[in-house]
Amino acid sequence: MALDKELTAAAAIAQLRSGMTLGIGGWGPRRKPMALVREILRSPLKDLTVVSYGGPDVGMLCAAGKIKKLVFAFVTMDAIPLEPYYRKARESGAIEIEEYDEGMFQWGLRAAGMGMSFLPIKVGLGTDVLAKNPRLKTVQSPYAEGEVYVAMPALRLDAALLHVNEADRLGNTLIRGADHFFDHLYARAADACYVSTEQLREQLTLSPETAQQNRFERYLVKAVVHAPCGAHPTYLGPDYGWDMEHLKRYNASAGEEGGWQKYRDEFVAVDEDSYLAKVGGAERIGRLKLPVF
Amino acid sequence: MSEITLAELMIVAASEVWRDNGEVLASGIGVIPRLGASLAKLTHSPELLMTDSEAYLVAEPVPIGPRANYLPKYEGYLPFDRVFDCVWGGQRHVMIGPTQIDRWGQTNLSVVGDYARPKSAILGVRGLPGNSLCHINSMIVPNHGPRVFVAGEVDMVSGVGYNPARFSAGMRTDTIDLRRIITDLCVLDFEGPDKWNGAAIRVRSLHPGVSFEQVQAATAFPLRQAPGLAETPMPTAAQLAIIARLDPHNLRAAQLKNNPPALRLASGIAA
Numbered sequence: 001m002a003l004d005k006e007l008t009a010a011a012a013i014a015q016l017r018s019g020m021t022l023g024i025g026g027w028g029p030r031r032k033p034m035a036l037v038r039e040i041l042r043s044p045l046k047d048l049t050v051v052s053y054g055g056p057d058v059g060m061l062c063a064a065g066k067i068k069k070l071v072f073a074f075v076t077m078d079a080i081p082l083e084p085y086y087r088k089a090r091e092s093g094a095i096e097i098e099e100y101d102e103g104m105f106q107w108g109l110r111a112a113g114m115g116m117s118f119l120p121i122k123v124g125l126g127t128d129v130l131a132k133n134p135r136l137k138t139v140q141s142p143y144a145e146g147e148v149y150v151a152m153p154a155l156r157l158d159a160a161l162l163h164v165n166e167a168d169r170l171g172n173t174l175i176r177g178a179d180h181f182f183d184h185l186y187a188r189a190a191d192a193c194y195v196s197t198e199q200l201r202e203q204l205t206l207s208p209e210t211a212q213q214n215r216f217e218r219y220l221v222k223a224v225v226h227a228p229c230g231a232h233p234t235y236l237g238p239d240y241g242w243d244m245e246h247l248k249r250y251n252a253s254a255g256e257e258g259g260w261q262k263y264r265d266e267f268v269a270v271d272e273d274s275y276l277a278k279v280g281g282a283e284r285i286g287r288l289k290l291p292v293f
Numbered sequence: 294m295s296e297i298t299l300a301e302l303m304i305v306a307a308s309e310v311w312r313d314n315g316e317v318l319a320s321g322i323g324v325i326p327r328l329g330a331s332l333a334k335l336t337h338s339p340e341l342l343m344t345d346s347e348a349y350l351v352a353e354p355v356p357i358g359p360r361a362n363y364l365p366k367y368e369g370y371l372p373f374d375r376v377f378d379c380v381w382g383g384q385r386h387v388m389i390g391p392t393q394i395d396r397w398g399q400t401n402l403s404v405v406g407d408y409a410r411p412k413s414a415i416l417g418v419r420g421l422p423g424n425s426l427c428h429i430n431s432m433i434v435p436n437h438g439p440r441v442f443v444a445g446e447v448d449m450v451s452g453v454g455y456n457p458a459r460f461s462a463g464m465r466t467d468t469i470d471l472r473r474i475i476t477d478l479c480v481l482d483f484e485g486p487d488k489w490n491g492a493a494i495r496v497r498s499l500h501p502g503v504s505f506e507q508v509q510a511a512t513a514f515p516l517r518q519a520p521g522l523a524e525t526p527m528p529t530a531a532q533l534a535i536i537a538r539l540d541p542h543n544l545r546a547a548q549l550k551n552n553p554p555a556l557r558l559a560s561g562i563a564a
Binding site for chain 1: 345346347348349355358359360372373374377380381403404408409410411412413414415416417418419420421422423425426427449450451452453456459460461462463464465466
């Protein structure tokens with residue numbers, strides 16, 4: 001097969017530029033492309049606009065000073081509700097912010113994928129989401145009832161970073177978790193979509209039922225990165241649960257003098273193989289229990 | 294049998310908010326709201342829809358916490374993108390715990406203090422703008438006090454309320470439907486005579502041993518008293534048995550500081 005989109009994580013991240021707008025798939029501490037995020041942390045990239053249903057991806061990028069502006073609806077690690085490094089950055093005014101309702105957020109991604117400059121939506125009316133964001137405008141229906149809506153601007157991305165359970169070299173992808181979240185919308189909203197995957201195949205051969213786990217087309221995928229345990233320490237259903245021990249340690253680091261630097265030295269300033277060894281290896285990660293909600 | 298706890302009384306009070314809602318998705322966010330919604334479905338309102346709190350609709354509420362042999366009884370699929378379809382279509386009643394609530398029923402989950410340099414960053418607005426505008430909402434407050442029930446507007450209006458100053462011509466407000474606030478002191482509702490005048494919130498019932506004056510003192514805006522202001526009912530033995538089955542690890546005991554009993558002496562609970 002002529003099409004081979006495989007790249008190393010470093011080669012994929014090397015295609016990004018400072019100042020870009022990056023979408024990061026997943027949701028909170030769930031199915032985050034953390035191997036790619038760690039590669040950004042190792043890189044000289046800076047001044048990024050990050051668009052994310054935020055979890056530790058956003059927290060770590062805040063801690064490392066990579067974010068100029070955050071486009072978000074929340075940042076949380078669920079079982080640890082308050083993300084410590086996001087809070088530091090938010091409270092100190094270190095990052096610009098553009099805050100949306102969760103639904104407005106996916107509406108903006110959708111608009112970008114549809115080639116629209118905005119999509120109308122009721123949500124946001126009456127709230128400080130509008131009052132605190134001068135970029136946001138309303139629009140009046142041209143029809144008889146004349147209703148007023150929020151004109152949710154397209155959230156166009158220079159690049160999207162996603163993590164999936166399985167992919168092939170052509171860019172076909174499978175998401176096996178119970179929820180595929182909004183990764184398909186990130187893929188459509190982006191000029192270039194980089195997908196990391198637990199398992200990389202030459203070419204997928206699927207049953208019709210399994211093929212339903214393919215949520216977006218391969219023409220949207222620019223590169224595929226083989227990254228086993230690449231969502232760690234977040235939850236990748238059904239392969240492994242979130243690593244609460246690690247997340248607690250990361251969370252605690254924010255309260256220590258030089259805590260991020262220590263975390264960074266131990267878990268970021270090493271290659272991915274060493275990272276996996278330090279967090280207990282693929283075997284331990286594979287045994288991390290799936291969260292029970 | 295151990296003493297009935299305030300958390301259990303609040304679970305029963307929470308379950309009442311979902312009575313006669315019809316076939317809507319009952320979303321209780323947090324232990325007390327979720328147990329309340331589950332109790333509602335297992336007692337007075339079996340027509341409610343519920344999820345396993347991940348992505349599937351279930352025919353009966355899933356017990357909270359690690360499960361030994363229990364298998365959820367799936368009846369459908371509701372991943373997050375369909376949750377938004379449900380929200381925007383208005384077929385949902387959610388109960389959440391905001392950081393701040395004001396006299397209009399506006400809620401805040403984003404930041405406390407100045408927006409640019411907040412004193413405390415919480416989560417972000419999450420889904421509150423959509424929830425509050427599109428479908429039924431109730432709230433849980435485990436620590437009723439003036440830092441939650443604030444004097445002016447909440448610091449960052451995340452969820453809308455009955456505040457006419459926030460809406461202009463052409464903006465539809467008829468889908469805003471705030472129902473009740475379950476606190477550790479009382480049950481509040483939004484059934485004041487003219488709910489759009491900033492005085493909709495009433496004390497509907499007082500928990501045993503709590504006075505209206507006490508609730509007012511713990512609230513930074515004036516409250517009304519519902520006519521025939523009653524005492525919040527104690528859980529029945531049947532309700533307690535269901536709650537115990539739904540919460541086998543007794544997570545409810547960790548929801549309120551010191552897990553107080555439902556029957557308290559007035560002197561013991563000064564806010």
